[in-house]
Amino acid sequence: xxxxxxxxxxxxxxxxxxxxxxxxxxxxxxxxxxxxxxxxxxxxxxxxxxxxxxxxxxxxxxxxxxxxxxxxxxxxxxxxxxxxxxxxxxxxxxxxxxxxxxxxxxxxxxxxxxxxxxxxxxxxxxxxxxxxxxxxxxxxxxxxxxxxxxxxxxxxxxxxxxxxxxxxxxxxxxxxxxxxxxxxxxxxxxxxxxxxxxxxxxxxxxxxxxxxxxxxxxxxxxxxxxxxxxxxxxxxxxxxxxxxxxxxxxxxxxxxxxxxxxxxxxxxxxxxxxxxxxxxxxxxxxxxxxxxxxxx
DNA sequence: CACTCGTGGGA
DNA sequence: TTCCCAAGAGT
Numbered sequence: 001x002x003x004x005x006x007x008x009x010x011x012x013x014x015x016x017x018x019x020x021x022x023x024x025x026x027x028x029x030x031x032x033x034x035x036x037x038x039x040x041x042x043x044x045x046x047x048x049x050x051x052x053x054x055x056x057x058x059x060x061x062x063x064x065x066x067x068x069x070x071x072x073x074x075x076x077x078x079x080x081x082x083x084x085x086x087x088x089x090x091x092x093x094x095x096x097x098x099x100x101x102x103x104x105x106x107x108x109x110x111x112x113x114x115x116x117x118x119x120x121x122x123x124x125x126x127x128x129x130x131x132x133x134x135x136x137x138x139x140x141x142x143x144x145x146x147x148x149x150x151x152x153x154x155x156x157x158x159x160x161x162x163x164x165x166x167x168x169x170x171x172x173x174x175x176x177x178x179x180x181x182x183x184x185x186x187x188x189x190x191x192x193x194x195x196x197x198x199x200x201x202x203x204x205x206x207x208x209x210x211x212x213x214x215x216x217x218x219x220x221x222x223x224x225x226x227x228x229x230x231x232x233x234x235x236x237x238x239x240x241x242x243x244x245x246x247x248x249x250x251x252x253x254x255x256x257x258x259x260x261x262x263x264x265x266x267x268x269x270x271x272x273x274x275x276x277x278x279x280x281x282x283x284x285x286x287x288x289x290x291x292x293x294x295x296x
Numbered sequence: 297c298a299c300t301c302g303t304g305g306g307a
Numbered sequence: 308t309t310c311c312c313a314a315g316a317g318t
Contacts, residue, residue, distance in 0.1 A: 038314085039315095040314095041314090044313055046305080049303080049304075049305090049313090050314090082302080083302030083304085084301055084302050086316090117316095118315090118316070118317090122314070123316085140315080141312095141314075142313095143314095191314095192314080197311080197312070227298085227299085228310075229301095229311085231302090231303095236300075240301095240302050
């Protein structure tokens with residue numbers, strides 16, 4: 001009778017200890033706040049772009065109370081070009097709630113974290129695990145892809161997180177708390193560095209010898225199409241263009257300046273400006289000009 | 297569940 | 308050059 005196969009985490013954790021990157025939010029001394037800031041910034045944004053901004057933020061605002069005390073406009077400007085600037089507003093709002101309702105300490109449970117703006121299932125689990133060392137299931141796009149291949153035998157996971165992802169991920173988490181904490185970051189790192197979406201480096205993979213996708217001959221993806229992100233001419237591009245104008249000057253901006261920045265569709269420009277105001281990313285002034293939001 | 301919300305670098 | 312997509316969340 002064959003022994004149970006060694007769990008995936010043994011090899012993946014060993015690989016991580018040798019090959020994982022030394023990122024500043026991964027140091028043993030990183031505070032829960034530092035981890036939380038990194039997780040928000042890393043939502044849909046690559047590590048290389050996050051790192052310098054993360055350093056600036058933690059130097060300026062080393063605790064939630066520091067961030068809670070500044071204006072939304074300061075936060076949006078400091079967010080720079082990380083993208084999805086509503087994340088900056090929500091992070092500030094989370095800091096306000098942490099300061100007012102949690103004694104300035106980042107909550108230690110997923111349920112409490114989930115009540116904070118900008119924190120969803122992934123980020124709540126990540127903070128609990130990476131900042132507080134708790135055993136939990138952390139599922140991001142990397143985890144889904146690695147396990148879809150290694151366990152599921154397919155090239156890519158479904159377009160959105162589904163039951164198969166949760167079941168595969170839950171089954172792999174080691175029982176021991178410390179092992180689980182390493183596994184959760186290790187499997188993400190494997191997905192980021194080796195088991196990548198486009199051109200996986202299977203020759204460098206510590207579990208290639210037991211990967212179901214490799215064993216199947218690396219079949220191409222067969223499932224429903226992953227939607228591409230349209231960009232040219234979209235409201236997202238328009239909003240980004242308008243916000244860039246406001247971000248790059250400390251002074252309020254006239255409507256004429258904004259019109260020059262987006263000339264292709266005036267109706268769209270007005271709609272997007274309205275939506276930026278509604279989101280709290282832009283503040284209309286009494287004199288007709290626009291600015292990054294100053295109030296709370 | 298499907299869709300929106302930025303940005304820039306690599307293939 | 309064009310296309311893909313990167314530690315998701317909110318609606």
